[in-house]
Amino acid sequence: EGGRAAAETATVPNAVLCNSVVDAWAKSRHPDSGPRALRILDRMEKLHAASGLGSVRPNAVTFTGVVSALTDGGTKGAGELTEALFSAMKAGGHLPERVPTAVYNALLRAWAKSSGSNDDDDDDNGRRAPERAEAILDAMEEGRRRRWSGTMAVGGGTNEGGVLDHDAPPSPDRISYNTVLDAWARSSHPDRVVRARNVLERMKKRGGGGTPS
Known part of the structure; x- marks a missing residue:
């Protein structure tokens, strides 16, 4: 039985291998790369649940890759x-x-890349995306849990589409601020210039951005 268990363990791919495949899909920029990466993540979660092996458990690298x-x-x-x-x-x-910080920066980047694109029939995502990104930056600056929902105004706009809790977020770094600036630059929001300038001033006050934590 010991040999059988060892053989079964040997057939389970580890997180390093899975993350490499996710990274390959990400670098391909293929239109199906997102769904394919999500399927790999789903397989990792199921394998981890079935085997109990920590070696196949998804991690922060998996998240940023997906x-x-x-x-x-x-x-x-x-x-x-x-x-x-x-x-x-x-x-x-x-x-x-x-x-x-890298995980939060990935979250910021997702919203920045969404800015300026109307991929939701019911919402001007290009105008809402930078507000979401700036709300995350707010939470990172405050360093405490922040919660928002469709009824809470954040950064001059209304956030919709669910609730996100940040538990003691890390401090933002230069990449964090530049990503939010990029979100505003891509945006069709009428106040994008003023909002971007405000973010830039906040960045300057922090000496160009904090160090990752």
């Missing part, structure tokens, strides 16, 4: 999908208790 596949592949609703993925992986214990 987000890259969603955004660079042009998946519709990448911002919303990334938020849902963040919440699910955080709740499932797949992300560390102290979530690294």
